[in-house]
């Protein structure tokens with residue numbers, strides 16, 4: 001029996017928009033995946049880095065977290081290199097800051113790595129432990145980029161135009177000597193579009209949950225979607241055969257065709273806590 005309201009993160013929204021059936025497998029049925037161990041290791045290392053920065057912020061000892069961990073040392077050196085550039089002393093700075101918003105019967109929650117609140121502007125900073133992607137369109141359109149400023153605008157006095165989200169990439173690219181960043185602005189047009197898309201997705205989720213409780217599984221993506229090719233549930237979903245080689249189903253609705261999202265890469269998923 002599912003109880004309401006469900007607490008949803010940007011990771012849940014990404015899963016839903018990628019494939020509702022995958023959301024069911026991972027969130028409702030709590031099925032493990034063959035790559036779970038490797039993915040968990042990446043998540044754990046990313047979480048340790050966030051913990052390291054939080055301890056640094058609180059002026060607590062960080063040496064134990066850096067000891068014998070070359071990767072962690074590299075990320076932290078990168079952070080130290082750009083810290084004076086990142087940290088704006090004219091703002092109130094809130095590390096690991098949680099906010100939530102009730103919408104359409106769900107509790108949407110975010111955790112900002114660092115929130116910098118100025119008189120006339122607010123910046124959401126997010127730490128990434130992979131190199132800056134060459135193509136950033138997926139980052140501009142993903143649910144983290146959309147949900148984080150949306151919730152800040154809804155839970156503060158800042159106008160959407162006063163909010164920006166900044167991603168910092170601490171895993172150096174071979175061509176770079178310093179960490180790079182990507183700043184994405186926000187405005188009321190994006191805010192209205194996010195509200196509309198969120199409401200539509202959450203309304204859809206309510207329908208799927210009601211059907212699921214009646215024994216109907218969440219919909220799969222259509223055969224034409226690329227999501228199945230790299231999905232751990234391909235065999236369970238009978239999608240293990242390449243669509244071109246298989247007889248396509250006669251009716252295969254593309255449930256996610258009109259949802260504003262992309263198919264995340266493994267690197268993205270690894271950064272997305274559920």
Ligand code: SF4
Pocket residue numbers: 019020021022025220221227228231232233234235237239
């Ligand atoms: S195999 Fe395809 S339909 Fe099944 S969960 Fe994965 S993405 Fe969805």
